[in-house]
Amino acid sequence: MDFITYLQERLLRELPEVVKAYPGDLDAEDLSGMETAVRQMVHELGNAVLQAWLEAQDEPYPADTQPCACGEVANYVRKRRGMTLTLHGRVYYRRAYYVCPHCGGGHYPLDARLGITPGQMSAAVVKLAALVGVQDAFGTSSDLLAQTTLLDLSPNSIRKACQQVGEAVMATEAAQLAHSQDLEAQQAHKRATDKPKRLYGSVDGFLAPFADGWHEMKAGVWWTLDAHARCACAGITWTPPMRKPSRTWCGRPGLRCTPTRRKN
Numbered sequence: 001m002d003f004i005t006y007l008q009e010r011l012l013r014e015l016p017e018v019v020k021a022y023p024g025d026l027d028a029e030d031l032s033g034m035e036t037a038v039r040q041m042v043h044e045l046g047n048a049v050l051q052a053w054l055e056a057q058d059e060p061y062p063a064d065t066q067p068c069a070c071g072e073v074a075n076y077v078r079k080r081r082g083m084t085l086t087l088h089g090r091v092y093y094r095r096a097y098y099v100c101p102h103c104g105g106g107h108y109p110l111d112a113r114l115g116i117t118p119g120q121m122s123a124a125v126v127k128l129a130a131l132v133g134v135q136d137a138f139g140t141s142s143d144l145l146a147q148t149t150l151l152d153l154s155p156n157s158i159r160k161a162c163q164q165v166g167e168a169v170m171a172t173e174a175a176q177l178a179h180s181q182d183l184e185a186q187q188a189h190k191r192a193t194d195k196p197k198r199l200y201g202s203v204d205g206f207l208a209p210f211a212d213g214w215h216e217m218k219a220g221v222w223w224t225l226d227a228h229a230r231c232a233c234a235g236i237t238w239t240p241p242m243r244k245p246s247r248t249w250c251g252r253p254g255l256r257c258t259p260t261r262r263k264n
C-alpha cells in the first residue's frame, strides 16, 4: 500500500471517533461556512503532509559524501531549511546539504532527485498558474487562483509561469521543426513500416449575423481515418467573438468520409 492510501485510510478510520470526542459545539450556521472551513483545513493539512513526506525522504543520518556534478566528491555539511511553493502553499522542509571542496559548489541531493528548485514554484504550480494565466489578465488570474485553489500567487508569479511554459513550448516546437527538416529523419520516416496516423484538418471562415451585427466566425474539423477509410472524428468549431471553441465533439465512428474540394 502506498503512503497516501495508508494515510487516507488511517485518517478516515479515526475521523468518526475524533468527531464524537470533540468537546465543543458541532452546530454549524450554514453549508457554505462548513465548506469554506473544510477547504481551508484540507489545504493546511496537505501542506503539513507534504512537509512530513518531504522530510521523510532524506536519511535521518545522511551519508558523509555524495558525488558532485564536477566528477569529484562533495562532503556533508548539515541539514538546511528550504522552501518550495506547492499546490498547498509554501512548504518548508529540511534536507542534507553538501559542498564540494574541489569545485566549491554546494548542492541538495534531495532537491535534485525530486526536481525541486528551492524558493520557486513547483512544476505543478507552474502548470496550473500558466493554465489560468493564459485565460485572462494576470491580476484577474491571481484572484481566480486564490478563490478556487487558495493558492496565493502574485500577478508577477503568474506571468513568470506563463513565460516558463511558453518558452518550453517554443523549445519543443523548435525541436520538432528542426526534426521535420532533418533529411535523415525524413528518410527514416519514409522507410518506417509502421506508419504514424495522419491527422487531417480543414478550417474556413465565414460571416454570421449576431444580435450586435455580423461577425466573422471560423469553423474547423480535425479527423483521422481508420483501416477502412472511415472517419474517427474529433471536430471543433471556433468563433473568434467568443475567444474559445463554441462547440466540440469527438468520436463519430462509422461515418464514411468523402473528401470534398473547396469551390472558389
Ligand SMILES: [Zn+2]
Pocket (backbone or CB within 6 Å): 068, 069, 070, 071, 072, 073, 074, 100, 101, 102, 103, 104, 105
Ligand atoms: Zn564539485
